[in-house]
Amino acid sequence: MPDSHRKTRAxxxxxxxxxxVATAGPAVAAEHADTIIEGRLSDSTNYRFVVPADWNGxxxxxxxxxxxSASAAQRALIDxxxxxxxxxxxxxxxxxDAAVDNQIEALDAFTAAVREPDRAIAMGSSMxxxxxxxxxxxxxxxxxxxxxACGGLSGTVSQWNQKLDTVFVLSRLLDPEGVLxxxxxxxxxxxxxxxxxxxxxxxxxxxxxxxxxxxxxxxGQLPAWSQAIADxxxxxxxGYQAAWxxxxxxxxxxxxxxxxxxxxxSTIVFGGMPSWNTGIDYAEQLHKASPESRRVVSALYDxxxxxxxxxxxxxxxxxxxxxxxxxxxxxxxxxxxxxxxSVPTVTLNxxxxxxxTVAQQQEYEERVTQAGNASLLRQTYxxxxxxxxxxAAETVAAAQLLLDRLDSGRWGSANAVQxxxxxxxxxxxxxxxxxxxxxRFNR
Numbered sequence: 001m002p003d004s005h006r007k008t009r010a011x012x013x014x015x016x017x018x019x020x021v022a023t024a025g026p027a028v029a030a031e032h033a034d035t036i037i038e039g040r041l042s043d044s045t046n047y048r049f050v051v052p053a054d055w056n057g058x059x060x061x062x063x064x065x066x067x068x069s070a071s072a073a074q075r076a077l078i079d080x081x082x083x084x085x086x087x088x089x090x091x092x093x094x095x096x097d098a099a100v101d102n103q104i105e106a107l108d109a110f111t112a113a114v115r116e117p118d119r120a121i122a123m124g125s126s127m128x129x130x131x132x133x134x135x136x137x138x139x140x141x142x143x144x145x146x147x148x149a150c151g152g153l154s155g156t157v158s159q160w161n162q163k164l165d166t167v168f169v170l171s172r173l174l175d176p177e178g179v180l181x182x183x184x185x186x187x188x189x190x191x192x193x194x195x196x197x198x199x200x201x202x203x204x205x206x207x208x209x210x211x212x213x214x215x216x217x218x219x220g221q222l223p224a225w226s227q228a229i230a231d232x233x234x235x236x237x238x239g240y241q242a243a244w245x246x247x248x249x250x251x252x253x254x255x256x257x258x259x260x261x262x263x264x265x266s267t268i269v270f271g272g273m274p275s276w277n278t279g280i281d282y283a284e285q286l287h288k289a290s291p292e293s294r295r296v297v298s299a300l301y302d303x304x305x306x307x308x309x310x311x312x313x314x315x316x317x318x319x320x321x322x323x324x325x326x327x328x329x330x331x332x333x334x335x336x337x338x339x340x341x342s343v344p345t346v347t348l349n350x351x352x353x354x355x356x357t358v359a360q361q362q363e364y365e366e367r368v369t370q371a372g373n374a375s376l377l378r379q380t381y382x383x384x385x386x387x388x389x390x391x392a393a394e395t396v397a398a399a400q401l402l403l404d405r406l407d408s409g410r411w412g413s414a415n416a417v418q419x420x421x422x423x424x425x426x427x428x429x430x431x432x433x434x435x436x437x438x439x440r441f442n443r
Contacts, residue, residue, distance in 0.1 A: 034078065037085070037113045038066070045092065047106040049085025049114075052078050057118035058403070059110060061103050061135070061143075062086035063128035073395035076428055083117070085110065089127055094262070094269050096156065096335045099131045104142055119406060123399070125149040125388045126356065133345065133364075134335045140342045145402050149348040149395065150388040152356045153364035154441055155336035157274060157328060160266065162357065162443040163259050164275040164321065165285060166220030166248075170196075170256075172315045173212040174203050183273055183321050185264035193257040200249040200256065207304035210241050214300050215311065217244040218293035219285045221359040221442060225352025225385040227251045234292035237299040246385075247354035253387055255354045266331065272324025274331035280320075283312045288442035339367030344405045345377050346414075348398040351436055352385030363441035378405075378414040381436035391429035397422045 038048040048066040049059070060077060065086035074084050087106050092099040107120055122132040122143045129151020136146035152159040164182070171182045180199060181192050203209025214237075217224075224232055226246020232239040248255045267273055286294065301308040345368075351358050361379055368377045378401060382394050397419055404412050412418070416433040423431035 035114075037110060039109060041087065041102055041105050041109075043091050043098070043102070045087050045090065045102050047085065047087045047102075047109060049083055049106075049110050050078050051083040051114060052081055054081050055083050055114075056081035058121065059083040059085065059107070059117040059119070060121045060123045060147075060399075061107055061110075062122075063089055063099060063103070063124045063131040064126075071395075072392035072428065073390075073399075076392055076396050076426070077399060083110070083114075086124070094127075094156075094266050094334065096127075096130060096134055097333060099127075100135045100138055100335070103131065103135045104139055107142060119144040121145045121147060121399075121402065121406075123147040123149075124151070126151060129153070129347075129356070130335070133337065133341075133347075136343050136345060137337065137341055138335075143343055145343050145406050146341075146345040147348065147399055147402050148345065149390065149398070150350065150353055150356045151347075152360050153337055153347065154360035154443075155363075156266075156331045156334050157336055158363065158441070158443055159357075159360055160263070160275045160331075161277070162220055162360075162441075163255075163263070164277055165280070165282070165443060166216050166222065166255070167259050168277055168318065168321070169216035169219055169282065169315050170200070170213070172318045173215070173311055174199055174209070176314075181260065183263070183267070183275075185260050185267070187264075189261050189264055192260045196256045196260065197249050197254065200245070204245050204249075207300070208306055210238070211297070211300040211304040211306055211308075212311065213245055213248065214241045214297045215286065215308070217241075217248060218289040218297050219282060219442075221289065221357050221439060222247045222255060223352045223354060223358060223385070224293070224296075226354075227385045230352065230385055231383065234296055237296045237303070240292075240296045241300060247352070251354065251386065253355065258355050267327070270327040270330045270334070272327030273321065274323060274327040276321055276323035276328075278320045278322050282315045283309075285442060286312065288440070290439045337364060337367055339364070339369070339371035339373060341368055341371070341373045341376050343376065344402060344411075346398050346402045346405075347377070347379045348382070348390065348395065349379070350382040350384040350386070350389050351434070351438075352383075353387050353389070354385070355387040358438045359441045360438075362438040366441075378411055380414055380419055381416075381434055383432040383434045391423075391431065393423040393426045393428035393431050394433065396426050396428055397431070397433075 419433035
């Protein structure tokens with residue numbers, strides 16, 4: 001975006017912020033001792049900041065703050081003297097680069113209404129985690145640190161290639177007639193989601209379906225955790241598969257549902273199919289899966305009396321999906337992470353996240369390391385299932401790890417024992433940090 005356009009957007013936002021703080025601020029301050037700064041950015045995105053009376057000079061900027069009330073973790077940070085605010089994703093959606101621009105424009109509005117912060121931290125969850133990491137990578141001139149929670153940090157293109165693999169394998173083995181959508185998701189997204197859930201529920205009733213669901217889950221690197229079955233024993237193939245099924249289709253916010261809704265959205269927004277599986281050998285993709293996953297798949301195929309080699313051959317024989325090259329370029333620009341970080345960055349992930357699969361964190365770590373920036377990154381993990389399933393204690397402890405690094409110039413311990421101790425001292429809920437290193441991202 002040209003500098004002149006950035007300055008114009010910032011000026012509009014700043015004027016709106018000054019007007020709003022004069023009208024809305026006093027009424028809110030009387031009730032909560034907070035000042036509220038809110039308005040609209042130049043693209044009509046809402047922004048909102050809460051500034052405590054004892055503001056300490058640090059502000060957190062979050063993609064999803066302006067759309068609702070503060071969470072328990074956000075409120076805890078505000079109560080500790082930090083300003084917290086940000087925007088919404090309602091206008092930008094999968095246009096992640098535009099959302100990054102909005103974070104900076106919102107920060108400009110905050111600065112105009114209050115003052116230049118001593119420190120600005122990009123923070124967010126899910127897509128907000130991607131935006132936080134991208135903002136830190138692209139705008140280190142304005143951002144001093146990053147806390148990226150449960151974001152797809154392999155980047156846009158790679159994570160959706162991985163999701164394509166999962167759905168493609170399921171389609172070839174459970175829907176060989178090709179009735180259910182894989183790439184061309186119809187406008188009736190709920191209908192597509194329901195049809196897939198029905199097909200998967202039926203498959204889950206048979207040994208053959210168990211095996212084939214497990215194969216797709218292993219290739220797509222779904223977590224073998226569900227809200228009903230946490231951390232199953234990989235020697236219990238049926239329990240492991242049941243946890244996979246929970247992540248895929250059985251839990252709230254199932255993987256297959258998001259694979260339908262976001263696939264349609266991204267294809268429309270970027271003007272074509274931004275994912276592909278041309279040239280992919282699915283036998284090789286299974287070989288890249290974890291040893292535990294491969295053992296479970298093999299055991300289930302044996303129990304079902306199916307040939308794993310025959311099913312892999314059937315998947316490989318399927319007509320492949322080609323990407324629209326221009327759509328891929330636009331999707332990658334929207335943002336594919338480079339690892340060229342220059343500010344301290346903390347990631348927070350729960351190992352049973354069915355939407356932002358945890359193997360993506362390995363890809364992010366590898367890119368940061370290859371770029372020579374490993375000393376700026378600390379990754380933390382929580383033992384829970386579900387998308388972005390953290391307690392307030394866990395979120396604030398991760399934020400405190402980053403804040404301590406910014407204060408001292410040195411990292412404190414990010415091991416599970418120390419993180420649990422720090423989180424427990426906050427008295428904000430349970431704490432479940434664990435020592436963990438994700439499987440190698442295979443796409």
